[in-house]
Structures are given as C-alpha cells and as structure tokens.
Amino acid sequence: MEFELLILGTSSALPAHGRFPSCYALQLEDRSYLFDCGEGAQIRMSDFGVSPQRIHQIFISHLHGDHFFGLPGVITSQALLGRTAPLSIFGPPELEKLMRPLVTQKDTDLPFELRFESIDPLGDKRLIFEDDRVEIGCFPLQHRVPTMGFWVKEKAVALNILPEAIQKYGLSVEQIKSIKKGEDLTLADGSWIANQKLTLPPFRTRTFVYCTDTRIQWELAELFHQPDLLLHETTFTEEFAQRANETGHATAAQAAELAKRMQAGKLITGHYSSRFRDLQPVLEEALSIYPDTWLGEEGGRYRVLRTRVGEPPAFERTLSP
Ligand SMILES: [Zn+2]
Ligand SMILES: [Zn+2]
Numbered sequence: 001m002e003f004e005l006l007i008l009g010t011s012s013a014l015p016a017h018g019r020f021p022s023c024y025a026l027q028l029e030d031r032s033y034l035f036d037c038g039e040g041a042q043i044r045m046s047d048f049g050v051s052p053q054r055i056h057q058i059f060i061s062h063l064h065g066d067h068f069f070g071l072p073g074v075i076t077s078q079a080l081l082g083r084t085a086p087l088s089i090f091g092p093p094e095l096e097k098l099m100r101p102l103v104t105q106k107d108t109d110l111p112f113e114l115r116f117e118s119i120d121p122l123g124d125k126r127l128i129f130e131d132d133r134v135e136i137g138c139f140p141l142q143h144r145v146p147t148m149g150f151w152v153k154e155k156a157v158a159l160n161i162l163p164e165a166i167q168k169y170g171l172s173v174e175q176i177k178s179i180k181k182g183e184d185l186t187l188a189d190g191s192w193i194a195n196q197k198l199t200l201p202p203f204r205t206r207t208f209v210y211c212t213d214t215r216i217q218w219e220l221a222e223l224f225h226q227p228d229l230l231l232h233e234t235t236f237t238e239e240f241a242q243r244a245n246e247t248g249h250a251t252a253a254q255a256a257e258l259a260k261r262m263q264a265g266k267l268i269t270g271h272y273s274s275r276f277r278d279l280q281p282v283l284e285e286a287l288s289i290y291p292d293t294w295l296g297e298e299g300g301r302y303r304v305l306r307t308r309v310g311e312p313p314a315f316e317r318t319l320s321p
Helices: 040-047 071-080 095-105 163-169 173-180 238-247 254-262 279-288
Strands: 003-010 023-027 031-037 054-058 087-091 114-118 126-130 134-140 148-154 205-212 229-231 266-268 302-304 315-318
Touching: 003 040, 023 040, 031 071, 031 315, 040 071, 054 071, 054 126, 071 095, 087 095, 087 126, 087 173, 087 205, 095 114, 163 173, 254 266, 254 279, 254 302
Parallel strands: 031 054, 054 087, 087 114, 205 229, 229 266
Antiparallel strands: 003 023, 003 302, 023 031, 126 134, 134 148, 148 205, 302 315
C-alpha cells in the first residue's frame, strides 16, 4: 500500500512567491487524510490531482487563518461534487462555531453529514481516530494559541503465508486465516509450528509526525522515536532565531536537531516565512545538521516504501515539474 505525503501548501501566514498556506495530504491508496487546510487548499488539490472525494478526514492544528481558511471551500465544493459519505473534521473546540455558519444555513443544506470532532489541543499525547488502515493522534505544541501536532501510525496488515507451508501442512481455510493473524499452528498430532516458520516477515508499519506551528520542543524526542517522516515547521533560519521565539516558531537548525534526536527517517521542512523567496538557505541550514532532510515543496510527493521487518526503511520522492 502506498504511504505518501503530498504537500499542498508550505507558506506561513501570507501566501507568497507562489506558495500557498499550510495543507498536507497523507495518502493511503484511495484515501487522503488532510492535515491543515490553508486558504486555496482546493485550488492546490486541483493543481496536484487530489480528488476532493478522496478526503477521508480533516485534522486542523490550530485556529490561525493560514491553517484553516481553506475549509469552507473544501467543504462546500464536496457538496457540489455530490459527496454523500460523512466528513469528519478534527480540531480545536471553537472550530465548529466558526465554520458551521459559513457552510450551512440549515443542517440539511449539505448532502453529507458534516461532523466536527472537538479536540483539546492542550491535552497529552493521545489517540483521536482510527480506521482499518491507520491510527491518528494528537499532542500539544507551544505556539501563540492552543495548538496541536498530529501523529499517524499505519496498522499492521495480514501476514503473507509461505506457499510451501500451505502444501506441506495441507492448511484449511480456517487455519490460513488464523496464521495470517499471527497465530501459531497446532497440527492434528498435537505438534506445534511457530508462526514465523509459516509466514514471511511482516511489513513495517509506517509513521508520520506533523509538527505544525511551534517553538522547538525538545521533549518531543521522548514521545517519538524513529518516525519515518517528520514534517516540522521551519519558518525561519537561525539568523531570525529571536523572531522565531517571539512568534512561536522554529528555525531550520532547531527542527534538524530535533529530527536527529528522534532519528527520523526523513525530516521534511515547511511553513516558510515570506521573507524567503529562495528556500535554499532553509534547506542548507537543516542539511548541515541532519543530512536526511528533504525540502518540503508544493506538489512534492514524499513516500515511505513498503518494506518488511528486518529490512531498512526505504524512501522515494517525486517533485512537481
Ligand atoms: Zn501558521
Ligand atoms: Zn500559527
């Protein structure tokens, strides 16, 4: 299964230099989980070929406009496109009060159920959503208003049985089902075969951590160990460290140092200040501390490939032409 982060917006505060405000789509096959939804999100979705119908859930980190002003358009366009599946939006408690009047005159105006799931951004790290593919949770960040980051962990999928095992032991459908779930095999004569002898090693479960607007929080290195993708805001470079601290943001060097402490598979940068037309200084600063850094670019697709336990993680990216 594909595990791909598609970047739709990388700008902080103002749209600038052709960059749009924050919006990220984590794509697992036919589902997109949207993280933040800055102004112009639906324009970026159209630019980069994300069908709004694919949006499974939306997660809003905090109530600064550059992270949620795209919501009314994304919600109402779904109605025009004939969505009937319910849509859940996870975000700070005030989000529903702000959004609902914009998208509905009466609750019945949308052809699908719009659910707002109120999340306290200041609570501890916890699980807030799960389906058959992923678990998604939040954790508190330190910004000028209550803000949360999000983590995503892929769920384990059924094990692959070795074809020779099916033949050798004459496995029944029921036995195959239980072995795929990880159970051992007991034969009619009472002998016992360990699951590992019957299956290929399981696939690694892949992870994504999203640290949106925040002052650097070193303690996150204790919460997250070796995430595959760490998207951390890099609004400024060290030259503007004081400004970063005053405005509740991080520098590229700080994000890179945190990625190093977490041993992230890849650090992806983002949420750039409009003072950077050219992002090379941001990238170079991060790379000097953490070589496994990728510059977050709009239209860029950052993938964690499917590998098995025991194999090293593998990554791939495709940038927008
Ligand atoms: Zn922001
Ligand atoms: Zn903010």
